[in-house]
Amino acid sequence: MSEKITITIDGKEITTDTEKKLLWVALDNDIYIPNLCAIREEERPYAGCRLCFVEIEGLEEPVTSCTQPVTEGMVVKTRTPQVDRLVKTSFELLLSDHRLQCNKCPKNKACELQKIARERKLKLKSKRIKHLERTFQIDDSPESFALDPSRCVLCNRCVWVDRNVAKAGCLGFSYRGINRIITTFNNVELTKSACTQCTLCVEACPVGALYFKE
Amino acid sequence: MELLEGEKEVIVNYVEGILEEFDPVQENLVPILQEVQERLGYIPALAMEMIATALDLPPVDVYGPATFYNQFRLVPPGKYQFKVCMGTACYMAGGQIALDSFERRLNIKEGETTPDREFGLEHVTCVGCCTLAPVVMVGDQVEGHVTPTRVDGILLAYDAITDEKENEGDK
Amino acid sequence: MNSTAIENNYNKLKARAEKNLGSLENKTVIWVGTATCGRAAGAVEIKKFFEEELQNNDLEAQVLETGCMGHCYADPMAIISKPGFPPLCYGYLDEGLVKRLVQDFIKGDDPCYEYALVALEPNDIFPTFEDFPRGLHEEKIILEHCGFIDPEQIDHYLATDGYAALARALMMGPDKIMEEINNSNLRGRGGAGFPAGLKWEATKKAEGDIKYVICNADEGDPGAFMDRSILESDPHLVLEGMIICAYAVGASKGYFYIRSEYPQAIKQLKRSIKQANEMGLLGKSILGSGFDFDLEVFVGAGAFVCGEGSALINSMEGKMGMPEHKPPRLAVQGFRNRPTALNNVKTLCYVPYIISKGADWFNSIGTPGNPGTAVFALAGKVANAGIVEVPMGTTLRHLIFEVGEGIPRDKAFKAVQIGGPSGGCLPESALDIPIDFDSLQEAGAIMGSGGMVVLDEDDCMVRIARFFLTFTQQESCGKCTFCRLGTKHMLDILTAITRGEGEMESLELLSELSEDIKVGSLCNLGKTAPNPILTTLRYFYDEYKAHIEEKRCPALMCPELIAYFIAPQKCSKLCNVCVGSCPVEAIYNRDDGLKAIDQEKCVKCDNCLKACPTDYNAVIKVSPPHLVKEMEEAM
Numbered sequence A: 001m002s003e004k005i006t007i008t009i010d011g012k013e014i015t016t017d018t019e020k021k022l023l024w025v026a027l028d029n030d031i032y033i034p035n036l037c038a039i040r041e042e043e044r045p046y047a048g049c050r051l052c053f054v055e056i057e058g059l060e061e062p063v064t065s066c067t068q069p070v071t072e073g074m075v076v077k078t079r080t081p082q083v084d085r086l087v088k089t090s091f092e093l094l095l096s097d098h099r100l101q102c103n104k105c106p107k108n109k110a111c112e113l114q115k116i117a118r119e120r121k122l123k124l125k126s127k128r129i130k131h132l133e134r135t136f137q138i139d140d141s142p143e144s145f146a147l148d149p150s151r152c153v154l155c156n157r158c159v160w161v162d163r164n165v166a167k168a169g170c171l172g173f174s175y176r177g178i179n180r181i182i183t184t185f186n187n188v189e190l191t192k193s194a195c196t197q198c199t200l201c202v203e204a205c206p207v208g209a210l211y212f213k214e
Numbered sequence B: 001m002e003l004l005e006g007e008k009e010v011i012v013n014y015v016e017g018i019l020e021e022f023d024p025v026q027e028n029l030v031p032i033l034q035e036v037q038e039r040l041g042y043i044p045a046l047a048m049e050m051i052a053t054a055l056d057l058p059p060v061d062v063y064g065p066a067t068f069y070n071q072f073r074l075v076p077p078g079k080y081q082f083k084v085c086m087g088t089a090c091y092m093a094g095g096q097i098a099l100d101s102f103e104r105r106l107n108i109k110e111g112e113t114t115p116d117r118e119f120g121l122e123h124v125t126c127v128g129c130c131t132l133a134p135v136v137m138v139g140d141q142v143e144g145h146v147t148p149t150r151v152d153g154i155l156l157a158y159d160a161i162t163d164e165k166e167n168e169g170d171k
Numbered sequence C: 001m002n003s004t005a006i007e008n009n010y011n012k013l014k015a016r017a018e019k020n021l022g023s024l025e026n027k028t029v030i031w032v033g034t035a036t037c038g039r040a041a042g043a044v045e046i047k048k049f050f051e052e053e054l055q056n057n058d059l060e061a062q063v064l065e066t067g068c069m070g071h072c073y074a075d076p077m078a079i080i081s082k083p084g085f086p087p088l089c090y091g092y093l094d095e096g097l098v099k100r101l102v103q104d105f106i107k108g109d110d111p112c113y114e115y116a117l118v119a120l121e122p123n124d125i126f127p128t129f130e131d132f133p134r135g136l137h138e139e140k141i142i143l144e145h146c147g148f149i150d151p152e153q154i155d156h157y158l159a160t161d162g163y164a165a166l167a168r169a170l171m172m173g174p175d176k177i178m179e180e181i182n183n184s185n186l187r188g189r190g191g192a193g194f195p196a197g198l199k200w201e202a203t204k205k206a207e208g209d210i211k212y213v214i215c216n217a218d219e220g221d222p223g224a225f226m227d228r229s230i231l232e233s234d235p236h237l238v239l240e241g242m243i244i245c246a247y248a249v250g251a252s253k254g255y256f257y258i259r260s261e262y263p264q265a266i267k268q269l270k271r272s273i274k275q276a277n278e279m280g281l282l283g284k285s286i287l288g289s290g291f292d293f294d295l296e297v298f299v300g301a302g303a304f305v306c307g308e309g310s311a312l313i314n315s316m317e318g319k320m321g322m323p324e325h326k327p328p329r330l331a332v333q334g335f336r337n338r339p340t341a342l343n344n345v346k347t348l349c350y351v352p353y354i355i356s357k358g359a360d361w362f363n364s365i366g367t368p369g370n371p372g373t374a375v376f377a378l379a380g381k382v383a384n385a386g387i388v389e390v391p392m393g394t395t396l397r398h399l400i401f402e403v404g405e406g407i408p409r410d411k412a413f414k415a416v417q418i419g420g421p422s423g424g425c426l427p428e429s430a431l432d433i434p435i436d437f438d439s440l441q442e443a444g445a446i447m448g449s450g451g452m453v454v455l456d457e458d459d460c461m462v463r464i465a466r467f468f469l470t471f472t473q474q475e476s477c478g479k480c481t482f483c484r485l486g487t488k489h490m491l492d493i494l495t496a497i498t499r500g501e502g503e504m505e506s507l508e509l510l511s512e513l514s515e516d517i518k519v520g521s522l523c524n525l526g527k528t529a530p531n532p533i534l535t536t537l538r539y540f541y542d543e544y545k546a547h548i549e550e551k552r553c554p555a556l557m558c559p560e561l562i563a564y565f566i567a568p569q570k571c572s573k574l575c576n577v578c579v580g581s582c583p584v585e586a587i588y589n590r591d592d593g594l595k596a597i598d599q600e601k602c603v604k605c606d607n608c609l610k611a612c613p614t615d616y617n618a619v620i621k622v623s624p625p626h627l628v629k630e631m632e633e634a635m
Helices: A022-028 A081-095 A112-120 A157-164 A200-204 B007-021 B026-040 B045-055 B060-068 B088-092 B095-106 B148-157 B164-170 C003-022 C036-040 C043-056 C095-107 C133-137 C154-159 C164-172 C174-184 C196-205 C226-233 C235-249 C263-278 C309-316 C345-357 C359-363 C396-403 C437-442 C461-475 C481-498 C504-520 C524-528 C531-539 C541-549 C577-581 C607-611 C627-634
Strands: A004-009 A012-017 A053-056 A075-077 A145-147 A172-174 A181-183 A210-212 B080-085 B119-124 B136-138 B141-143 C029-033 C062-066 C078-081 C088-090 C116-119 C212-217 C253-259 C294-300 C340-344 C373-380 C386-391 C413-418 C424-427 C451-456 C563-566 C587-589 C595-597 C619-622
Touching (some): A004 A022, A081 A112, A081 C504, A157 A172, A157 A200, A200 A210, B007 B045, B026 B060, B026 C294, B045 B060, B088 C461, B095 B119, B095 B148, B136 B148, B148 C607, C003 C154, C003 C164, C029 C036, C036 C043, C043 C062, C043 C095, C133 C396, C154 C263, C164 C235, C174 C235, C174 C345, C196 C235, C196 C340, C226 C373, C253 C309, C340 C345, C373 C396, C386 C396, C396 C413, C413 C461, C461 C531, C504 C524, C504 C541, C563 C627, C607 C619, C619 C627
Parallel strands (some): A004 A075, C029 C062, C212 C253, C253 C294, C373 C451
Antiparallel strands (some): A053 A075, A172 A181, C029 C078, C078 C088, C413 C451, C587 C595
């Protein structure tokens, strides 16, 4: 059973209910916290992108707000030196493995990475962390969209939509570590897989990895 | 990978038999994959599709775990598989040197199989025989204190290299 | 609950076991250590030699298999117990020695003392373990029977009071067991040292009628083999701990999660479970108590990250071994979303002893806050490598130099790596800190599950950091940004340094990334991945500096920064050994008959240096490589 409680985020008092996770309470109250992998409907947060850190009074280290249940009287800061440092490193790490050519990217200006950079005044090109030069095959077999793994941030959103909304069972993760990648079964082209071309995954993608061709 | 004539039939027969031994639930995925690899030496795509159908899973959910775990191989191994231990003790005692020697002699890289499918090379993380470091496993056999000279000895024993080099020395 | 019935049932089992074993009394028995370590050294052949030799001589003696007694450096080993003599242990066995022992000792009455390592019972003739420094420092609790009983026979375990603690526990009832475990202050031996009692309590209190216990035997630390050794040598001890745990927390089903790389241990466990079922120690109404419990073996498919509880559960459920955010903890929501108690092999091994001897006894060993013993797999540059068990609080110095008998070949100690990929490298100056969870953590290492690798002057500290990062980077599941990409970048930086391509600024970036990965990662694999870097930076900064600024590897280990050179004044025309040893034909005969190395061809395999006879010692390693030119010119 949820109860009404009051919490404070960045000095702003907010009334909400106990069942909610901190990230959504903040976003619903126009307080931006960077995030890529969070899905509101999902009970067990994925917690993979490591961007939504906040500091909570009484806790020693920053926590991810997507996993943090709100409690009465909780005092939250979305910007502290430690939070900013973690978000900066996490962002730079993601960008070090993201093919940057925004002007050629169909998601230019609609990209979540650009939004995070803008909100947190972060640079898309890191000075300290080297860019990983990796090459991937683009799959443009579907009629209206394509998949470019070199832009993928492995946020899980497309996989989640594929399973829970489209119920296609086409996309999934394979391999692990730095080789982890979004694939179809046996890495075949989308048109040869269980893909129904419903394009829900394209709409879910926060970056330019899954994009409409036009 | 294209399957050879007759291979498809063998796979279907084996996998059907294996699937009969298990309850068709996702929990049995890892044991089923292990059993398939035990009998076939690797996990062919066709087997993954059959498993997916039997367990009522999207095939990509079989493919994911099959590519995730160290144990699983998606291509056929060599008839003899050399596993070089890369545990801490072995590495510090020259495990990398042993691996390099195998690569040089077999003319393949780690994770590959010779074109005739006779010999395969891979690394394993600690077989728990640290006092014999560096060690190499050939099948279930553990070889200890493996220097480049010992690598040649092992390969000679399996006819993986001819003894040309020895003959040259006699000339 | 019927205490008398439980007691009677247990006594019957024990009496039967004793009767079966009685047949060994007054007979000559040869015990060959055939755990994986012994097998690798040829123990199976040794057993065959014994059997053949006995048959050839028409001698009556029983040849049995036993596990590993921890002295792996002397494998293959055997214990001979002949009436009239103390049981004697022999090591470094080969066919010749076996023949001699059978002829002289079994047939004759000469125990060949010159080949005996130690006697196992006090006597007037030959020293026992207690007479050696190792015996003075070692205190065996959970390794007590390892290497001294036949792990394949449940009777051997029963005859040494095995399963008595289970009978006792079943009579005590779950609450009393919990009290005892809590009072014992037993800390989990999987690495972090979380109190076992708290974990059990949480599972016990969690809501749900179906609960599970899981034993994590997925020993993934690439330098640790204690769990393997215990499972192969005394499997019923782990089973007994597991059944007691299940009874205490109210679980009806248990699993051993064990890695596929341990075929011997898997076989042993499956056999033991079958035996326990047949004896009524598993299954329906254990020992007539009314408590039902089943055990199964789950063979892991190889992923270090499955040491993380939630990843282990995912893999048991047929998914990728991916960690989840905590909470919920496994104790509340674990396997099949049910409350699950997950314990390390060694943690469970202490349980029967605590139940039998009491919490006070357990607290009397070790130090306050860290009671009991620590079990380590001692490997690397140490004379007596093997499995050791010492009371908590023993110093690292005692462990390495007394128990392990120091560094072989007169080399200098450099560091000890504890805790594997999640641990750190401690230098000479840290050797006097006591071994316990908290002190090691303070020093930057961790207790870990028990891997301990000793490093000497020939080991490069940047290289070992790079080795562990290679490992964690390969084993990272790839789910979270810090671990997936952070370890990759750290590895790239370390690789550049070991190649002489590093920059001093990159050391700063290494520290920054290390700190952020520690805080920011989703699970403990990521959170602890920077430890090998942080400790080597802290204690061996100069080695990093030498690699970067001088392009020099002080330990002469990094292939890109070393070169081999044959000193003409030491080399002999009469010797050709190095030429034959070179796998790439880089060594040639000079016009004057001395040897030289073609630097272009050399692959730095170290073979010529090893091959060069000690009479000459003509092969020299130098760093940085350009020194070779200077030396050639100086000639």
